Amino acid sequence: MTGTPTQQTGQVTADTSVLKALRSIRVPQTHRNRELFLLVFAFVINGSAVALVQLGAIGAIDWTFLVYCGGLTALVLALHIVLRLVARDADPFVVPIATLLTGIGIAMIYRLDLAWERHGWEAFSTRQLAWAAIALVLAVIVVVALRNYRVLFRYTYLSGLVGIVLLILPIIPGLGTDANADVWVSLGFFSFQPGELAKIALAIFFAGYLVRTRESLSSVGTRFLGMTWPRARELGPVVVIWIVSLGIIVLQRDLGTGLLIFGMFIAMLYVATGKTSWVLIGVVLAAGGAFLASRVLPYVGARFTNWLDAFNPALMDNSSFQLVNGIFGLAQGGLLGTGLGQGRPYLTPVAESDYIFPSLGEELGLIGIFAILCLYMVFTSRGIRIGLAGQDDFGKLLATGLSFTIALQVFIMVGGVTRIIPLTGLTTPFLAAGGSSLVANWIIVALLLRISDAVRSRPRVVIG
Structure with missing residues (x-):
């Protein structure tokens, strides 16, 4: 910069005015316009899927259920309008992908209801629509109420306490249900799975805890085999979470939630420290815990037996019947599938929840389930991109x-039903029947929207 001091001061003042003006400019809502276009695309696919299910299963279109789906569409549009008003810079891909996955799941659940002739509130699809409406309303509330997501950092340890309490609820006498795994809580008029909400509370706790301790976790340790290994005292939190995960597996007979929580913690630990040694330690602990559980706990051992020897005739008629039927359904679908409403996914037990992925594979084929997996991949990549841009x-x-x-939840479920890993008791996000899972996943959507809006709305000026 050249000129007299007075001229230089005037230039600096002018530059400052320009920067303030740039900050005050209201950028056109290109993100929201892109989101609206993708939402219309999702609405068309979801409506077409329901219509094709009706034509394939009963040969006619029932407009009543389509009207119900239209009510859900109105709620998604309400969320879109709210984003235009209070979170205009939020990621434009998250809501359309979640909407499309939710709609495809409802269409398949409805197809299974038609096969079993379930009507009214007895139909899983009716309940799924109701839970989807509740989930969307809660997502809107989170987006409106949580103007600054950083306030959650103040409640780090409270979130951890809430997460632990939610995990303990199913084993409290009088609250649990008589299910295969103690993961449900019954309140009389409805049941819910507190572990689905616990994963959100624990994610907040892990994030806050790692921010406070990342320096000690990443800067000290012993150099060995080209990597810096943590000291014994830094291993303490990992061992505690590992023990908690094993406790869930032992006390609740819930292998899936234990793996999910431990895997989430290790992934966040790696992001916080950038140390590969944490990942290796996590893999060793997870493998060791799974091996120990398979030897000590009969129900875990049975899952490993069904996984390794699924096509044993002695097991096919009993414990591995569900797994084998799901694999046969996927094989029946082939490349292009039998067509919506024209397969026989109802032959597999619990096809609307644990085995909804093979149900979709039978009627949509390999191309269809690859498209669904691509949606999950894009959703995850957008979320990680939001985090890295923060x-x-x-x-x-x-x-x-x-x-x-x-x-991780998608990998555990898809890997389980395709016999890549032992089957666990989780739900496929957005697709499977289950109100607790749907509510939790849409809250995750709302949190990602809030974080992405905060990241994008900050002015960035590059001065050459």
Whole structure:
């Protein structure tokens, strides 16, 4: 810069005015316009899927259920309008992908209801629509009420306490249900799975805890085999979470939730420290815990037996019947599928929840389930991108942890029903029947929207 001091001062003042003016400019809502276009695309696919299910299963279109689906569409549009008003810079891909996955899941659940001739409130699809409406309303509330997601950092340890309490609820006498795993809580008029909400509370706790301790976790340790290994005292939190996960597996007979929570913590720990040694330690502990559980706990051992020897005739008529039927359904679908409403996914037990992925594979084929997996991949990548673009460590860890939770849950369920890994008792996000899972996943959507809006709305000026 040249000129007299007075001229230089005037130039600096002018530059400052320009920067303030740039900050005050209202950028056109290109993100929201892109989101609206994608939402219309999702609405068309969802409506077409329901219509094709009706034509394939009963040969006619029932407009009543389509009208119900239209009410759900109105709620999604309400969320879109709210984003235009209070979170205009939020990611434009998250809501359309969640909407499309939710709609495809409802269409398949409805197809199974038609096969079993379930009507009214007895139909899983009716309940799924009701839970989807509740989930969308809660997502709107979170977006409106949580103007600054960083306030969650103040409640780090409270969130951890809430997460632990939610995990303990199913084993409290009088609250649990008589299910295969103690993961449900019954309040008389409805049941819910507190572990689905616990994963959100624990993600907030992990993010806040790692922000406070990341220096000691990443800067000290012993150098060995080209990597820096943590000291014994830094291993303490990992061992505690590992023990908690094993406790869930032992006390609740819930292998899936234990793996999910431990995997989420290890992933967030890696993002916080950047140390590969944490990942290796996590893999060793997870493998060791799974091996120990398979030897000590009969129900875990049975799952490993069904996984390794599923096509044994002695098991096919009993414990591995569900797994084998799901694999046969996927094989029946082939490349293009039998067509919506024209397969026989109802032959597999619990096809609307645990085995909804093979149900979709039978009627949509390999191309269809690859498309669904691509949707999950894009959803996860957008969430991780939101985290990496963040300028504060808490938002970065929270967005990454929540996104990885969705990805890990998909891997555990898809891997289980395709016999890549032993089957566990989780739900496929957005697709499977289950109100608790749907509510939790749409809350995750709302949190990602809030974080992405905060990241994008910050002015960035490059001066050459």
